[in-house]
Amino acid sequence: MVQSVLHQYPGEVLESQRLDNFYVIKLERTKGKYVIKVNAYDGVIQSIKRTQMYTDAKQEPQDHPPGSSQPSDKSNPVHKPDPVSLVITENEAAKLAAKAVNGTSDDIELHRNDKGLYYLVEVEVQDGREAVVQINAVSGSIDSITWEKEKQDHDES
Numbered sequence: 001m002v003q004s005v006l007h008q009y010p011g012e013v014l015e016s017q018r019l020d021n022f023y024v025i026k027l028e029r030t031k032g033k034y035v036i037k038v039n040a041y042d043g044v045i046q047s048i049k050r051t052q053m054y055t056d057a058k059q060e061p062q063d064h065p066p067g068s069s070q071p072s073d074k075s076n077p078v079h080k081p082d083p084v085s086l087v088i089t090e091n092e093a094a095k096l097a098a099k100a101v102n103g104t105s106d107d108i109e110l111h112r113n114d115k116g117l118y119y120l121v122e123v124e125v126q127d128g129r130e131a132v133v134q135i136n137a138v139s140g141s142i143d144s145i146t147w148e149k150e151k152q153d154h155d156e157s
Helices: 002-008 090-101
Strands: 012-019 024-031 030-041 045-052 103-113 116-125 131-137 142-147
Touching: 002 012, 002 024, 002 030, 045 116, 090 103, 090 116, 090 131, 090 142
Parallel strands: none
Antiparallel strands: 012 024, 024 030, 030 045, 103 116, 116 131, 131 142
């Protein structure tokens, strides 16, 4: 079970335990620490939650010392986990997709399937074609590229 998670989301496993019908895997990646809940029977990832975000790769977040220029009463997003946070933002997915087919991203949507969360990004290419690029929302890997057929301008008879 752990290996299938690591295949999709490479990182260092900090802890793994089984709770009823699920495995709970604590994973450390370059952007932070995550808790991944996996169905024990079919291996489908049910949820991914970032519990700690790193400001730089492999660097622990820094607490600001008293008297520093950082206001202590403001909430710092580095220390406030977001239960639905993803490794790849919409903006990052748009850039990855545009680079993959050498075009300009047009539209982006977040979806979920039995393997987890992914983005579908529409990308327009200079020659007038359009591609739909599927990007894994956690790993940033490009899962597929589908080229749209050119639109027909004539009516059906």
